[in-house]
Amino acid sequence: MTTTTGIEDPLSATEPAKIAIDDVSITFKSKSGPDVLAVKSVSFQVRPGEFVALVGPSGGGKTTLLNMISGLYKPDRGRIDIDGEKVTGIHPGLSYMPSRDALLPWRTVQRNVEYGLELRGVGKAERARIAAEMIAQVGLEKAAGRYPAQLSSGMRQRTAVARTFACHPEILLMDEPFSALDAQTRVRLQSLFLDLWERNRSTVLLVTHDVGEALALADRIVVLTSSPAVVKEEVVVDLGRPRDLRAMHRVPRYHELFAQVLDLLDDTEPIQPASRGGGNARS
């Protein structure tokens, strides 16, 4: 078994964690009904250049965790460090990809890809050059002058990928970025994304409920329970790199890992309080 937990697999002293999440909890106050504990005592670490997937049921507090790492929310308890420094606001080396492309509809593909650079004060000629390069890398040269409304959903998400990498982010937070795409487009975009990432090697934290996606892309999977999110287990994805996503299903190890993660997720499913139904079939 390659299953490890954060405790059994301490980071070596020579390589400090890029992102360190230590005993983090957050509760949301609710006007109607009881307060909601969204994340409970979560701890895990991400090494520089590592690709970690957070897997768990949808709506189970994973996005909240991302929002705390990005500095949008403050945890009630525990602390989050990036490069050994406590997160207090929005980290400048960070980029974020939501499941919807979140492009600016009034900007062309070219200007959308330039957007992050523009916000970071990169000069006009320089950002036009970088954007054109990124657009070529995602294969949208001919669509550079079009508006998002004139693109297919796959092309829009490619634009979002180009925008994300144009800033050369140190840390990339992704919240189910490919979930809105059809199966074929999704695999194409995942491959494209991996290609770009291999060249860039940002530290990636990917939130997904899709076990196949997590295995295809990540180095390590952190399995979370739902509402509140608690770390269930960490699974190392020892599938090597570079990976051929279309041939993944022919790798036996992929299926072993798939079954393992699925079993872990199955266990996280029941969220009824223990008090109810003493004679529960589940033991």
Add this chain to the structure above:
Amino acid sequence: MLEAEAVVLVEPEAEPGPARPTRSRRAGLIRFAWQMLLLAVFLVTWQMLVDHKVLTELSVSKPTAIWDEMVKLYRGGQIWNNVGVTLQETVVGYVFGVVAGVAAGFTLAFTPRLLAVLNPFITILNSLPRFALGPLFILWFGIGLTSKVALVFSLVVFIVFTNTSAGARSVDADVVTVSRLLGASRWDIIRKVMLPSTFPWVVAGMRLSIAYAVAGAVVGEMFASQEGIGNWIVAGSGVFNTAEIFAGLLVIAVIAGTIDLLGRLVERRVLRWRPEVAMG
């Protein structure tokens, strides 16, 4: 005629076919021909019904009489003066209304607590038929330009305000989050996200209120005035000159149509990126 601009979802490799624009241009021409034919049939029927005494000329006039009236008014020079006065009232009231509506819409969108306090009053004022304020404005501002400008303003400001504040509040939360994480400051968010994303709503409000602005000016003139198209219609009605009334209506239609066409051209230019605009 708008289909030529229609959006085609194609992968980058595909080139748009050259046949499309020509085909749709011909479709546009055919449609235009039908529209002209319909108009001609309407005018000829109208003329014949009156000529054969099926309808009385006193109540509905007839196309040739209206034309003669127009020519007479044109030769006499009154037409330009009246149109000028009405246009001036319309434009001044409209510009003030748009500026105030946009300003109020943004201000209240950014101060939700103030909006919550003012909301019932805004709703009451908005549901009040503004034309009914006409006599009050005459009382306050006299029978000259100002009272009509006030009426136009009161109509335009609410439409633009409602649209602006709705637009400012419907900004895409994901876009704001992505922008913030890409390093956008508060001012960046306002300038690069809020303003452009509210812009189509403002433009929609501006277009919608054009017709109300013209109506406000004309109705204001009908309450009390010495010149303007509304005055001209009331004068025609006073002496049972139906042709003069219709001539006035025709001029209003031409003015409103022209302004709306200009508005649409501007809208198409500034909102090229909107799917609704691109689709026509």
